[in-house]
Amino acid sequence: MTSAIRTSRSRLPALLVFFGVPVLLLTAAIVNMLEIGDNEFAAREKEFQLTALMRKLTTPSRDGKPLDLSRIYLPGETATLASAGLQQRLIDAITAASGKIIETSAVDEAGSGEPAENANLAIRASLDIDNDGLLKLLHQLETGLPLIFVEKISVRRSSQDSGDTTTERLRVDLTAAARWKALLQ
Numbered sequence: 001m002t003s004a005i006r007t008s009r010s011r012l013p014a015l016l017v018f019f020g021v022p023v024l025l026l027t028a029a030i031v032n033m034l035e036i037g038d039n040e041f042a043a044r045e046k047e048f049q050l051t052a053l054m055r056k057l058t059t060p061s062r063d064g065k066p067l068d069l070s071r072i073y074l075p076g077e078t079a080t081l082a083s084a085g086l087q088q089r090l091i092d093a094i095t096a097a098s099g100k101i102i103e104t105s106a107v108d109e110a111g112s113g114e115p116a117e118n119a120n121l122a123i124r125a126s127l128d129i130d131n132d133g134l135l136k137l138l139h140q141l142e143t144g145l146p147l148i149f150v151e152k153i154s155v156r157r158s159s160q161d162s163g164d165t166t167t168e169r170l171r172v173d174l175t176a177a178a179r180w181k182a183l184l185q
Contacts, residue, residue, distance in 0.1 A: 098130070098133045100127060106121075120178070127172050
């Protein structure tokens with residue numbers, strides 16, 4: 001009797017392994033197939049967006065002239081003037097989004113002073129702003145011309161007293177960059 005019980009007990013794990021492992025492998029395969037399908041869909045969508053953007057950039061304007069792509073670059077005769085223009089645009093965008101500027105500074109990535117022609121210029125800013133203002137700021141920066149990109153952003157909560165109510169403010173440190181290209185006048 002005890003040998004029959006031992007045999008049935010040893011069969012149970014074997015049956016679980018025999019039937020359980022294939023079920024687990026089949027489940028993992030199905031999940032992987034679904035993820036591959038999602039990735040293919042996302043890739044097709046990105047390719048469609050890229051095609052639309054390329055068509056928009058290469059299509060001549062309504063009057064038949066080629067598009068003026070110089071508007072995507074920071075205006076300025078020198079990199080210093082372009083950097084000052086970027087800093088002013090950033091300050092204006094922060095003010096328009098009801099933010100309070102703490103400090104701004106130019107980022108010298110090369111460490112050589114004057115950036116080379118066709119350089120990325122960057123400005124680091126610290127500010128206090130509420131959540132809605134931050135969303136407005138990011139939208140304004142990344143959708144306008146010239147093209148401005150938020151390279152780094154750090155957000156933390158900062159409560160401030162305003163009278164007898166406490167408003168939730170965010171302390172934001174961000175680095176915004178734009179491309180400057182010396183344009184022939």
